[in-house]
Amino acid sequence: MTAEAHTPPAGGISPAKRLQMNRLGLWLFLLSETFLFGGILAARFYLWGATRPHLDQILGLSVTAMLLVSSFFINRAEVAIKHDDRIEFLRSTGITILLGLLFLVGVVGLEWRTAPVNPATGGEFGIYGDVLFFMTGMHAFHVLTGVILLGVVAYLGYKGHFHARNFYGVEAAAIYWHFVDLVWVFFYPALYLMGVAVGPGH
């Protein structure tokens, strides 16, 4: 191969353009994910219709609150890094991660164990359990990936990788986090509020 093969292309992409492209790519990915969660919601309405299982309302409200508050903190982290405030960035990202983990504990650790639809607690309740586990499971998986992403971002930030002129990594993780949060805003009512509660529990 000629030396030409190893020289970078003519008319390379400027950093500003690269940033635009990265953002567009991320939004397209989220659009695709919207279809995934939309499909899951559609399945929920197809199978449950205007009913829902009895779930622990206090628990539901608490995990929802945690996720909503976490969105506030990740936004703070993003603003902080854009102002070169590394300490604040690390603190806010840390709180976000913590809230995310608490959410996971609440849903997977508590709700899954205690829900009256869990066969393990003697509450076999067919399709109500299946859809509940599927919806919360798929969402929890995304929360988990978000936590891992934030962990990487926090680590890189700790090493001084991000600053006011290089923050796209933080921004991307934050947008992804907001998205996962937004999905829950739709899932929460679909699971806990809409329709008539039927079956065992109270």
Next chain:
Amino acid sequence: MSRTSRMFLGFVVGFVAGAVLLTVMRALVGLSPLAAIPALSAGFTPFFNALAPLLSAGLLLGAVGLMLGLDPALGLARGLVGMAIGFVLGILLTHFVRLGLGLGWDAESAWVGGASLAPIGFLLGVGALSDWLKWTRGMHTPEQHGPPAGRPAWTRYFGFDQNHKVIGVQYTVTGILIMGVGGTLAMIFRTELAAVGRQFLSPDAFNTYISLHGIIMIASILLGIGGLANYLVPLMLGASDMAFPRLNGFAFWLTVPSAILIIMAIFFGGWDTGWTGYAPLSVRGPIGINFFMIGMFYFGFSSILGSLNLIVTTLKMRAPGMNLFRMPIFVWAILSTSLIQLTATQFIGLSFLMVVLERNLQMGFFNPAEGGNVILFQHLFWFYSHPAVYIFILPGLGIISELLPVFSRKPLFGYKWIALSSMAIALMGFLVWGHHMFAAGIEDALRVPFMYSTMLVAVPTGVKFFSWLGTVWRGKLFFPTPMLFVLAAIAVFLIGGLTGPPLATISTDLHLHDSYFVVGHFHATMFGGFVFPFFAALYFWFPKITGRMYNERLGQIHWALQTVGFYTMSLTMARAGLLGMRRRIVDYDPALGVEGMQLIVTIAGYIIFLGVLIGVYNLWISAKRGQVAAINPWGSRSPEWQIPSPIPEHNYAEPFEVVGDPYDYGLPGSVYVNMSPSRGAAASTPAH
């Protein structure tokens, strides 16, 4: 040790390892180690049954050994090793999780765990994740340019590479290989169907082969589209590469383990649901179904990422002066296809995931006894799979619109209409999925709306036909092989389009549903919409890609065999269907009177197969020995034809500028691109 003996040794070791591994694997699943894939049943059965799986597994791992012997650093070889490790880890992990939950060994969950991790092992092995993993440690990685340092140039085609042209070739070649596998399966079961009575296939084998044929062909179409799009879109836009080169390589290499998983299903009892994988049959069928569904899941993920990349490239990397309505029409087609692929694909992943969960975690989404609903599967499945049929054809229709003006020396008739009709088809494609379920017992109120929405899609499709006619009307036509394929594509797609409305009409569909009429219909749409245009594109861009010319005579023979064979095949299929021939059955009633037709279909199938073989031979031999081609043998106005062939690593030496409309063939003084704006020269329409 010489390279030859290393390759030989590698093959032998791999072969033995494969045979042993398979025996152990099958024993773990509880299948007798020697009994077979649902194999040929009569005659030499016992012998074949015992040997076929061992042979195939041996050959598979033998090939890995051979490659390792050839060059242990080859990405593909490392990927396969990584895949095997991923498999083992996945099996162990699943087993330990189960132990942790107080559950015992379960073969099916273990395999599902293995199959889920295997592609990740492959990607790590092939090196598709290396850069990203480095990023998580804060390292910077430069984009890779040119072949790997200090290694022969051909090796880049067998490893992780970031250049869009290399990736385009990788996609295309993989697609053709897989098409060969799917085609061979078709020849096998077509032979079985040639006469009444059971010849040599067991019903299980028959079901597995038709299912595998369907899904493999779909995979090959998606790969072929990936090939065309990756190669051509950056060139047509004047970009030096795709927007995200690493993601591009990642998406390609994800398809390889996915395809392997799908084919592996055959070793695990196969599967008997057809390509659609309808519940509840897919919930009750053999373990092989998991492999098919997990394979498709990853394949879909690759489609999503690939189309994301294409959309960003198209929207952000166009040459100066190229507004949306000066893009080549093929780019419009890819843009609309990518929009469907980006979004709808999630639904097939979702429906298959739910089946795998239902099988392995005892969920009941599709099980009425548990409060589930089987129709839900069909809704989810077709919400992807109907738009998917437009994924298959839009790029091909784009190729037709792209090539017709070149070979007619006339402007494309109604450029804007064509561009927008692709978008319209893409969007309307989301509203018609119910037409696959007229006979399935969907809600009555939904049937008529779906009938009308389906009929409506014929409108933008008709727009394309009129535009093609308007383009060739009074043109100065000439007929090299690519043009022959384009014209045949139009003629064949016409059958597909005409057989659609009777299927969309509820009253007639109740008779035609699940009959050979449907089979004739969709083969005509896919051959007219993809296979013919695909070959047209291969012949057309061949001189640009390889720098050599294909053999015209062989090209014409390929075309003649494929066209005649195909017309005969699909029309006869449709007729057999009208007379009551069901699809997906291994045998049929002689009283239907379709035996003669079945024989004709089989023979026509052989003819098509032969034609394609000749075509592939032509491309293969000409790439090595063909005549050196001129830079622009077709007199095309498109920018990629104005630069040397094969195209340099970074495409254009300097950015070009778009100053006119793309298809103004024959208009004196019209200019599309100004190849070297800095020097002020303008390349006007080449004379032909």
